[in-house]
Amino acid sequence: MANQPQQLELPAPRTYSRTEFTALRARVKGLSIATIARAYFDAETTEPLDVERLLRTMRDDLVTLALREGSSVLTAHLQASIAKHGEARLTPVTLQLIEEAAGQWATARPAMDHPLARWFRPLVAERLAGEGIRTIGELVAFIERRGGSWWRSVPRIGAGRARVLVAWLRRHAQSIGRKLTVDVELADSLAAASPIVVTTGAGQLTPLERLAVPAELSGTRGANRAPGFAYVRAAHDLDAVRAYLHRYDERPETQRAYKRELERLVLWCVAERGVALSSMTVEDCDAYKSFLKQPSEHFTGPPVARASRQWRPFAPGGLAPESQRYAVRTIRAAFTWLVHVRYLAGNPWQAVTDPAVVKRARKLQIERALSLDLWTRLRTTLADRASLTGAAGARWRAARALLLIMGDGGLRIAEAAAVERPALAWLPAEDETPASWLLEVIGKGMKQRFVPISDESVDAIRAHWRDRGQDFDAADAEGPLVAPLVVPPTPRARAKFGAPNNDDTPCTSIAAGCYSVRGARGLTQWAIEQLLEALPELPEAERRKLARTSPHAFRHTVATQMLASGAALEVVQQTLGHASLGTTSIYISPEQSRLRREAAKYHARLTQVDR
Known part of the structure; x- marks a missing residue:
């Protein structure tokens, strides 16, 4: 029986990242291995000897591919260099020709599980690693979670470098398998940015600093507006809310907490309920109280910067009963003040009961x-x-x-x-x-x-x-x-x-x-x-x-x-x-371990009696 010819399959060539290509170009131009290792590789995990070995292997791989796929002129040049020196001696020009011939096979494609150090310069990878971001997938998730201002929380990653990173991730979205939807946001002040009008059923929500509402929902003619002279110069509901928060300028933590609750209420009134704050009835108040248990999906999202388009007033899952009660009491107190300064005629929240909360025997936090x-x-x-x-x-x-x-x-x-x-x-x-x-x-x-x-x-x-x-x-x-x-x-x-x-x-x-x-x-x-x-x-x-x-x-x-x-x-x-x-x-209060020990004694005694 005649031998059948077998088709030999060559192994897939090794691929190299952009950083490794840049390092090889630097070596061909005469930079020392120590300088290249310091500039393009992580000094803690890569020794200069490893870098030298990598670049030599990379050169040989690219030359092999170029001999197989390159033009006859390039092939003849490489063969002559090998015959004369025993190896291919490269110049910047010949390396460029080799990259053009072999690059499509040897160039790596970024993937979600690739470490950042393989693709970015050591300083950038180190700064991201300081925030627990070590792979491309973790960087993508971090950006999506934090929104357009994600770079603010990473030391020494400015807006310019953030734009470069986002552009690179989008350019390689196909090989990574995920496309970023976040744009880098540069505004340092929400108050300085142009206001965003939020309407009923609108897709976008925005913090109080940048919020604007339609005239019919602004409260200029709210049904609950007090007649006669008001003690505050508030033309509409947003002015009234800001006047109330101004009382706590010297108590920033309290002001931040109260602002969060009133901000949520105003957004719900406009975007969800379609009613002005100064037109709320007891039915509206009860509806918002129920809303606090399970906010709609449109109102919830992961924590991001307030300047981000992904910002939402609630975290996923709604509020705990204690937080619901705190929100109702905070809003009730704000409405009481608005009545006292004669902005509102009455306080509908007085007729709303607090959410039920379990009365704990002790604070679990201790x-x-x-x-x-x-x-x-x-x-x-x-x-x-x-x-x-x-x-x-x-x-x-x-x-x-x-x-x-x-x-x-x-x-x-x-x-x-x-x-x-x-x-x-x-x-x-x-x-x-x-x-x-x-x-x-x-x-x-x-x-x-x-x-x-x-x-x-x-x-x-x-x-x-x-x-x-x-x-x-x-x-x-x-x-x-x-x-x-x-x-x-x-x-x-x-x-x-x-x-x-x-x-x-x-x-x-x-x-x-x-x-x-x-x-x-x-x-x-x-x-x-x-x-x-x-x-x-x-x-x-x-x-x-x-x-x-x-x-x-x-x-x-x-x-x-x-x-x-x-x-x-x-x-x-x-x-x-x-x-x-x-x-x-x-x-x-008795420690939990002591309580368990005493209960165990009682249960043991009951067991002895049963016997």
Whole structure:
């Protein structure tokens, strides 16, 4: 039987990314391997020897493809170079010809699971990795989730670079398998942008700063408008809402919470109900109360910047019963004020009952307080990480200072972010009272209190100030106790931190501005994620507790540990700034573990009786 000829199939050629092609061009032009490795590859994962080996293999692969697919002139040139030197000696011109001949086979196509370091320069990949974005798929998801202002939350990724990244992702949408629908938004102020008119059944919703409503729904002729002279110069409902919110200019956290609830109500009235705010009846109020349980899909969306077109007033899933009650009470109080200033004739919300809420025997949040052993281990690990050098060590020192302020003084996240150096004073020993640091805190309701801070906390703050290039112990020291080390190159960030706005480079050692609450929360979350990785030996129960830890958990930790050490209840009340002892007393409720132990004894006794 004659042998049948077999068709040999050559293996598919290896493909290379744009970054690797750029690196090979640089090598052909004479750049050293060390320079190429530093400029185009991740120095932490790639050694210069690996880069040299990669470029040599890449050159051989491209030459092989060019010999098979290139023109006769190029083939003859390459064969002559190989015969003379034993390998193909390339010039920029011959490399360009080879790329044209072999590029369609050797050029890689981006995919969702590809690491960013394969496609983008190391600095860009490193900055994105700092926010947990390591693959193309994660970058696409991050952009879609955050909207057009996604780049603001990534340090040193400005609007220009964001546009380049989005354009690149769209250009390769077919191979990635997903097309971006988000445009890069550059506006730094919603108030400065042109208003958007929201109508009944309209597709677009917009925050209060940019909201405009049709004349028939504006409330200029609302059915519930009070006759006669009004005490506020409010021509329509939006003016009235803004006048009410203006009362809380000196209480930004309260103002933000009230604004959120009134913003939601105004948007619902216009876009969903088709009624002016000043024409609401009891039936309208009850309808909105029901709407809070399950907002329509059009009103919900993931958290994004307020400037984003994807912004929505509600998160998916609606509000918890406690949040529904808070919304109704907030709106009722606002309407009461509008009646008092004679903008409205009456308050329909007075006839609406609060949403039903389970009366809890204790605040479940206090179960998130860290145990003494876990908190001690975290402090030790924070101190170890704070001794690192470079940018990583500086970020650890900022995180350590913030966490110790909250975990030693019981400060809320907003208080810890806003407190400044002049508020911290050293008090010498007096009789039996030891020397200590005392921190003045202006808390909720503009209430002043004084909180003792440990020497360890002050040492952590002092180290953080050294990173900022400032002297914590100087007589004229000013500035926030904890502040960002790098200011993004955006006009809004420059203005906030008092930085010059004349270039596109980040600023460092700027002391004029403190962390925003969102920024401080992000730093806390980053530290917790890093601590989980640094403590793999943690018991599973403590690991789960740490993973659920929020900034407020450190405040709970202060309360529970102070009471466990024998501190008087009124002392803990003053430390936390509670308005009443009743609020503080939740921390002395029986612990869940003790409750379970006592119940187990009772159940065991019942079992013995049955026998």
